[in-house]
Amino acid sequence: MSRPLFLVEALPGTDEYTLEGAEGHHAATVQRLGVGEELMLGDGHGSIATAVVTAVGRGRLVVRIRARTYQQQSDPRLVVVQGIAKGDRGELAVQAMTEVGVDAIVPWSAARSIVQWHGERGARARRRWVDTAREAAKQAQRAWLPDVTEPESTDTVTRRVAGATGALVLHKQAAAALSTVELPRTGQIMVVVGPEGGVTPEELATFERAGAIPVRLGAGVLRTSTAGVAALAVLSVRLARW
Numbered sequence: 001m002s003r004p005l006f007l008v009e010a011l012p013g014t015d016e017y018t019l020e021g022a023e024g025h026h027a028a029t030v031q032r033l034g035v036g037e038e039l040m041l042g043d044g045h046g047s048i049a050t051a052v053v054t055a056v057g058r059g060r061l062v063v064r065i066r067a068r069t070y071q072q073q074s075d076p077r078l079v080v081v082q083g084i085a086k087g088d089r090g091e092l093a094v095q096a097m098t099e100v101g102v103d104a105i106v107p108w109s110a111a112r113s114i115v116q117w118h119g120e121r122g123a124r125a126r127r128r129w130v131d132t133a134r135e136a137a138k139q140a141q142r143a144w145l146p147d148v149t150e151p152e153s154t155d156t157v158t159r160r161v162a163g164a165t166g167a168l169v170l171h172k173q174a175a176a177a178l179s180t181v182e183l184p185r186t187g188q189i190m191v192v193v194g195p196e197g198g199v200t201p202e203e204l205a206t207f208e209r210a211g212a213i214p215v216r217l218g219a220g221v222l223r224t225s226t227a228g229v230a231a232l233a234v235l236s237v238r239l240a241r242w
Contacts, residue, residue, distance in 0.1 A: 002141070003038045003039050003040050003050065003141075004027070004031060004033075004039050004040070004138075005039070005040040005041075005042055005048075005138045005141045005142075006019060006023040006026070006027055006039060006040070006041055006042070006138070007023060007041075007042055007043070007044055007134065007137075007138060007145075008023065008041050008042070008043060009043065010043050011041060011042075011043050011047050011049050011065075011068065012065070015064055015065045016054075016062065016063070016064055016065075017041070017051070017062070017063050017064075017065060018060055018061070018062050018063075019041070019060060019061045019062075019063060020059065020060040020061075024059050024060040024061055025059040025060075027039065027061050028056055028057065028058070028059055028060055028061050029058075029059055033053050033056070033061060034053060034056060035053050035054060035055065035056060036052065036053060037052070037053050038050065038051065038052050038053075039051055039052075039053065039061075039063065040141065041063070041065070042142075042143060044134075044137070044143075044144065044145035045144065045145075046070050046071050046072065046073065046143050046144055047068065047069075047070050047143070048068070048069050048070075048071065048143050049065045049066075049067065049068045049069075050065070050066050050067045050068075051063035051064060051065045051066060052064055052066060069143075070143075071143035071144070073103070073144060074101070074103060074241065075186050075187075076165060076166075076183075076184055076185065076186050076187050076188055076189050076239070077103040077104065077187075077188045077189070078101065078102055078103050078104075078189055078191070078232060078235060078236075079102070079103060079104040079105075079106065079160075079164070079188055079189070079190045079191070080097055080102050080104075080105050080106070080190075080191050080192075080193060080228045080231070080232070081106040081108045081152075081157050081160070081190060081191070081192040081193065082094070082097075082105055082106065082107060082108060082193050082224075082228055083108045083110040083112070083113055083193055083194045083195030083196075083199075083224055084107050084108060084109055084110065084113040084115055084116070084117060084125075084151065084195055085113070085114075085115070085195045085196055085224045085225065086114045086115045086196065089196075089223065089224055089225040090107070090125075090129065090224075090225070091128055091129060091132045092225040093193075093224065093225040093226070093228055093229065094129045094132045094133050094136070094148070095132050095133075095135075095136045096136075096225075096226070096228075096229040097146075097228050097229055097232055098132070098133045098136035098137050098140065098142070098146050099136050099139065099140045100229055100232045100233055100236065101142075101232060101236055101241060102146050102228070102232055103144070103146055103147070104146055104147040104148075104149065105129065105133065105146055105147070105148050105149070106149045106152055106157065106160065107126060107129065107148070107149065107150075107151040107152065108151070108152055108154070108157055108192070108195075109151050109152065109153055109154075110154065110194055110195050110199070110200075110203065111154070111200045111202070111203060112194065112195050112196065112197035112198065112199075112200060113195040114195070114196060117151045122151060126148065126150065126151065129148050130148045133145065133146050133148050154203055154206065157192070157207075158206055158207060158210045159210075160190060161190060161192070161207050161210040161211060161212045162210040162211055164187070164188045164189070164190040164211075165184040165186065165187025165188050165189065166183060166184040166187070166188070166189045166190070166213075167189075167190040167191075167192070167207070167210070167211055167212035167213065168181065168189070168190065168191050168192065168212060168213055168214075168215045168231075169191075169192040169199060169204060169207050169208075169212045169213070169214045169215070170191065170192065170193050170194070170199075170214075170215060170216070170217060170227050170228075170231060171194075171198070171199060171204060171214040171215070171216065172198070172216060172221050173214075173216070174213075174214035174215050174216040175214070175216075176213060176214065176215050176216070177215065177216055177217075178215040178216065178217055178231060178234050178235070179234055179238070181213060181215050183235070183238060183239065185239075189235065190212075191228060191231050191232070191235070192207060192212065193224060193227050193228040193231070194224065195224050196224055217230050217231065217234070
């Protein structure tokens with residue numbers, strides 16, 4: 001059985017640590033970890049510790065750390081600009097993209113986004129994306145939590161595109177295939193995924209003027225919740241992450 005990962009604010013400087021709060025409750029009460037079982041602690045910023053349970057309390061565990069490691073961030077970083085979608089499609093996209101290794105996710109208020117994030121409703125929606133990314137990172141035993149930014153407009157995304165080492169826009173009519181387009185080997189690769197209905201011609205033209213390259217994944221059309229995942233899988237193979 002794989003060791004479960006629990007996230008903490010910072011790894012302790014001592015070898016003994018008490019895991020409590022929400023993570024402690026999950027470990028002791030939900031997963032029912034017992035004395036002698038192993039787990040991992042991570043800070044979401046590259047540091048991972050392997051530990052063994054030495055005592056169990058109500059909603060808490062006492063563990064002894066056996067080993068510590070640090071994982072550098074991947075280079076190039078993979079950033080997905082995800083068009084805000086209705087229902088749970090955005091959260092499905094965030095979950096799967098986190099599991100396959102996205103480094104940052106930018107919620108995009110695109111022209112064809114049926115749902116727009118404003119005020120308290122928008123704050124709650126972003127929080128769901130952040131929480132989804134956190135839980136998916138734990139499931140995937142990732143050393144780094146992906147960043148989930150505040151929602152951004154097309155103008156702001158365009159500035160991101162202009163500053164990226166490489167920027168790609170998924171578009172079903174693109175001439176270039178993602179599997180063959182030239183990729184930078186360092187810096188940041190940005191992938192723009194449209195919402196339901198895709199990227200508008202005006203948005204595509206704006207991104208192209210900023211330096212983005214339209215690319216296609218295949219002959220079919222993927223949902224907004226799966227397009228980014230498929231793109232990340234292709235890039236992960238091409239960049240030798242996988």
